[in-house]
Amino acid sequence: MALGPDAAWRGDALPREFYDRSAVAVARGLLGCYLVRRLGARRSQAVAGRIVETEAYVGERDRACHAHAGRTRRNAVMYGPPGHAYVYLIYGMYDMMNVVCRPPDEPHAVLLRAVEPTTGLDAMRRRRRVRRDADLASGPGKLCRAFAITRALNGADLTAGPLSIVAGAPRATERIQRSARIGVEYAGPDAARPLRFFLAPNLHVSRR
DNA sequence: CTCTCGATGCGCT
């Protein structure tokens, strides 16, 4: 079968070492990479898209980070090896996907905030009833729904299995921009830190 | 377009 122009996501998953750095480095490095979800009994169906927006959560001293209060049952995955998914429920109805990073002995993670769908759009449209494709995965809760990511994948290894990330890069027309993180006003001085990263111009980020 | 508000489950105090 010939590989079409959207075949980049078929490459190898990013290696463990990619994640073994600070969340800031990983948050920047993930922009343009492909989030790949394999579904079906034999994982024959695939849904994929370019990561266009991320946020870094940088350890116990970051008041916006779930590890701020130390290790708990919910955030335990953040204290494990890098390259795994940390998925949790928020507002009683939305799942959020993070990528665990691991600078020495520090619980860092990167929240995936928006994805530009490239493959399996029909499957995404079935899960998300939206008018425009740009709304399919333009938010952390939206992308989890579009990609069928739930807490059942908490702890999943991103270097092998039904959920992975494949190397990619920003387009020649795109630049990396940064801002304060979204929805962390409660975090005091940490709320203003510019730890959100996104590609611009790109119609699939969560806010313009 | 902007703004407001309710939904809804659970981790943690």
Next chain:
DNA sequence: GCGCATCGAGAGA
């Protein structure tokens, strides 16, 4: 019991 790393519907302009 409180509050949350959100979303989408509805109202108004």
